[in-house]
Amino acid sequence: MTGKAEQNVVIVGGGFAGFQVAKQLSKKLDAKRYNLILINSRSYAISLPATSRSWKKTSFVKLDKLYANGNGETKVGVVTSVEAQPGVPGGAVVLATGERISYAVLILATGSKWTGPCDIPENEADFAKANHVVIVGGGAVGIVLTNYTTQTKKVTIVHGARSERDWRKRLHVRGVQFMFNEYIDNIPEAGVVGVSTRSGKHISDADLVVSARGGRPNTDYVTSLGEDALNGHGFVKIKPTMQLLNHPSIFALGDIIDWTEQKQIGKLMWHVPVIVTNVVSFLNGVTPTKKYTGAPEMIVITNGRKGGMGYFGFFGGFTLGDWFAWLVKSRDFMVSHFRKDLGY
Template structure:
């Protein structure tokens, strides 16, 4: 029997684990090895990370870090802990190798890139496993000691982090500096954006609109000045909560036409890379006109899995990604938040719905269940 070929998935976020789990049930294990490469031996729930880094009482390190040993159906798959540094393709564009930080080369017949995105500051969870809890504990201490936290960015991350800080440290002053005229962005209705503004301000959270912080001050300094010259004198912890940066530096090794100017992977509607039919991408790294959310990865995974199976069967990839509805649930601590549902003309739901669906539990049980726990 000829050697089995490798189907390699890089990244164990929502996209990567969903794709790996589905492929493990559908690939012929007599023909293919399924290999999931991740920087850690576990997956972590990024939607839980704002509470994780603020609250020691949450003990989220016990529930939001989930081992990958139960991910694969019928044991058809393996996890390789490592960090991919480059991709080397064959001349026929039908496979290649990924090169790990350790120097190891892993050949692939099909490669799926799902490396997600990285935030700055407390949500910049380290890649190396041994560094994760020191990072978390250091940030918990910083939040406990801060008197005035300034969050540079009023998107979902800034809003949710503000709510967690107020839950855990109600006497800490919190200021959000937002470049737009409202929270979030114009993808969402004024009803949602205004409702979140009201809820945050009712907790004593200050919001400065149409202001920017261009440079995050060095740790230990006090005070920060906005672009317009406004001085926030008492700020002793300033954090960037702007949008994340895609983890795609190593993908640039495929050539200059692979990434756009912001570092997102250029893909066809089949989620194949433009010039690499045996390489797919999914999740937060793809160039697609939609908000980056974990919920979107289900749609990505369905397209990738069907097309991977087609390509392995010497057929053309024909399933196309059509986009996903812009649903959002934004927490405001454990007991509040708001949701926007785009159906029936679009409508918002308030604290009771956010609390029921996300704020109390952060949907950890669903995350764990998807990983076999």
């Protein structure tokens, strides 16, 4: 790949983390010195939470307007490996097509891999036809997936943890039922009716069973850097400067980093500034010093279009209810903000 400049700054992944870094770096990098290249498997970004209401026309947004003054480009491709030597700056990424793109700085932002409906594309028609939807996993993903359903459907969440009284009460209002301290190990194939839990309980009329278990880091390609690049769960090991331990010119952020915190979009408010500042320093020959020290835990989970709950880890932790959730998220899943961030 060629460009006017001799050196490339490459970002792998065009989700929330990747496109925000690309947007900020496009304002700071000199186009005469660096080509800013965002590599993504699609030509568009997806607001995954918003797809739970089938808003594909608004939640799928092209990655062509996010660069300041056009200072950057999006390349559609899948990175399968990284070529780099420990302690040696620079290297290259290799695409599934065999194309090789060199970099002066590489930023990894490939996020999570999901199963079930969160793995785009999903078959939305299955939800429309089903009479009894069983959702496996009662965390944030499982609760959000209830937005696919209507009051005319029977919905059961199978959750391995104990009862969470507040959420149970709120979802019961919408007709959602729960089975706590239960697990479903095998998701039935399409068309199979009925499913059994690990303990032997049988849900005979379940005609759609979907997985809402948490995602796993999308880092298979990082294994090319050696076994010490990832921890035992597939997360990228980083320094507080968000550089990889043995590769000073490679940075990582978002869901894929080995950091003890919940994997949430909100963390990017703290991740992105560290990455941008340190990348600019590195390119200018200055040792990166800005450190990531963690971020407060916070989450807003929707319950239909008008309700939900928010938790914020400030001041010892506090929660806010339906009105707040509606104001900031439930009414449109923040799609308007997402589109504005991408230049639309």
